[in-house]
Amino acid sequence: MEPTAHAELSVLGRISCRSGGRPLLLAPRGERLLAYLALQRTPVRRDQVYGALWGDSSDARAASNLRSTLWRLPRTEAGPLVEVAEGHVGLCPGITVDLWRLEGEDVEECEQVLLAGDLLPGWDDDWVSVERERYRQLRLHALEELCAARRSAARFADALRLGLVAVQTEPLRETAHRQVIEVHLAEGNAGEALRQYDAFRRLLHAELGLPPSPAMRRLVDTVLDASAAV
Incomplete structure (x- = not known):
């Protein structure tokens, strides 16, 4: 059974994220991380995130930036927006993305x-x-x-x-x-x-x-x- 959506992320038009009908406040780094993961569609390796979002930084600095960004992301009642497991970073299963709808649903x-x-x-x-x-x-x-x-x-x-x-x-x-x-x-x-x-x-x-x-x-x-x- 598919997980129940606990947040909706929009990357079409102005980026935004809502949970339970309410907007979630995102810092610029949080917006970039969520947008990047949404466009990747599946969890990606940490070093891939480092290169895409903090390519001019050392691995140590990029890792620190990622930890700080994850810590500052808002949480919903159902849990976090992003999960980190086995060296990979991805959106939690309960997140829906408007871009994905066009790719997975009937155009009607x-x-x-x-x-x-x-x-x-x-x-x-x-x-x-x-x-x-x-x-x-x-x-x-x-x-x-x-x-x-x-x-x-x-x-x-x-x-x-x-x-x-x-x-x-x-x-x-x-x-x-x-x-x-x-x-x-x-x-x-x-x-x-x-x-x-x-x-x-x-x-x-x-x-x-x-x-x-x-x-x-x-x-x-x-x-x-x-x-x-x-």
Whole structure:
């Protein structure tokens, strides 16, 4: 049987940790340790933690920093947030992480996670940058998939919100713009569809000197043909 969650850690948008609905106060070092362990997903060796978080320090100094950080971490009624065992450090089994939800659940259940924002925005650590790009791609695909599902269910406002988040995340991503155009067309807003198409066409030409793909053009061909016939 899976352990009952006793704390929820968020690394999407501003980092935060809550237990029983209440926020836990985290010092900057505590935030970094929790974020690092969340991105690793499984317990890691002590020396790996030393190198990632205190790479410029000696092993002795890094070990002291880790002990101090662990001591200052808040505890929940169910126990600590981090466990250390057999030379490894990891989040306790009762901790849930919002990032993990998108990786382990059906996309239909993850709308709020997808809208939460980027992974640890403003953090420039190498171990964050690699995961941020991986999450960005995962998020874009999930946003488009959920946008299409909401459109098929005639939930046009929800679909449009998801599609526009994908466009904002990656303005040159044609598949994101196509999802938005398809929502406008499904809702009967031909003018909005043409406006979205023209905005993307201009952006793509300005940034890359390229036209939209034939697949993109086919989406609005019927509307363009109707406009020309008037």
